[in-house]
Amino acid sequence: MKHLRFPVMLFVFFVAYHCQPAYAKGVTVQTNVQYGTASNVPLLMDIYEPAAHTASPCIVLIHGGGWVEGDKAQYISMGKGLAADGFVAVSIDYRMLPKFPYPAALDDSQLAVRFLRANAGKYGINPSEIGALGDSAGGYLAALLGLRDTRDTTAALQNYSSKVEAVVDFYGPTDFTVPAKDISPLGVMLVNNFLNSTQAKDPGLYKSSSPITYVSKGAPPFLVLQGTADTLVPFSQSSELYTALKAVGSDVTLLGVYGAQHAFLTSSPDPGIYLPLCAGFFSNAFHTNTN
Secondary structure, X not given: OOEEEEOHHHHHHHHXXXXXXXXXXXXXXXXXXXXXXXXXXXXXXXXXXXXXXXXXXXXXXXXXXXXXXXXHHHHHHHHHHHHHOOOEEEEEOOOOOOOOOOOHHHHHHHHHHHHHHHOHHHHOEEEEEEEEEEEOHHHHHXXXXXXXXXXXXXXXXXXXXOOOOEEEEEOOOOOOOOOHHHOOHHHHHHHHHHHOOOOOOOHHHHHXXXXXXXXXXOOOOEEEEEEOOOOOOOHHHHHHHHHHHHHOOOOEEEEEEOOOOOOXXXXXXXXXXXXXXXXXXXXXXXXXXXX
């Protein structure tokens, strides 16, 4: 069964006891690596590498914040933890509101993946094993990296694909076409600001910017996590994505975190149980043993 809701306390005990993360193991960090420039803005990433590695799977980490706030430092602990588990973890910054509405954040995220593929040898990355993990606005962008082809084909690195091979989406919005009455007023405001429009004025934009629009056969494995008490991004946003992916035969798991509200991943600096959960998912998706 892949559509699950579970009591948090039991799951915490099991994973914490059996999967204690080790944050050391010779992890090295390169901060503020520039992966491009857009609108005269330097686009930066932090790269967390395991000790003595070659051709390792890579996980792109994308922070949330309503496309208006947040930065790559939100994933320091997750980045170190994934690197300790044998992944190259890369936390990215991207252009945000109010100056840069959609599609700036999408274009930057896709450019980051292409940069990593182009420089795979330099950073010890297997270019065929790149995944994405994000929460909230970052989960939205991670889902698009798994589902949508490169939007800006005129940019640099156009010979490299921006699609990833596995996705972890923490409570990201997936369908902007749902009626506004089904979304909180704050959620409606955030999406309208992000798209610089309204659903009534430009329904085509709301559809073309929704990850669920791009679900098709051959979609990569997805792990979707959503709090059952989330009032900003309704649980239905994750369940609809789950249903759509299942319908095309994709490998998808939806975990409903019982009683959790929005932003439960980043409510603490330590990713806790979600680190081994995500590391295990990516290891299975790539059929690799990174430890």
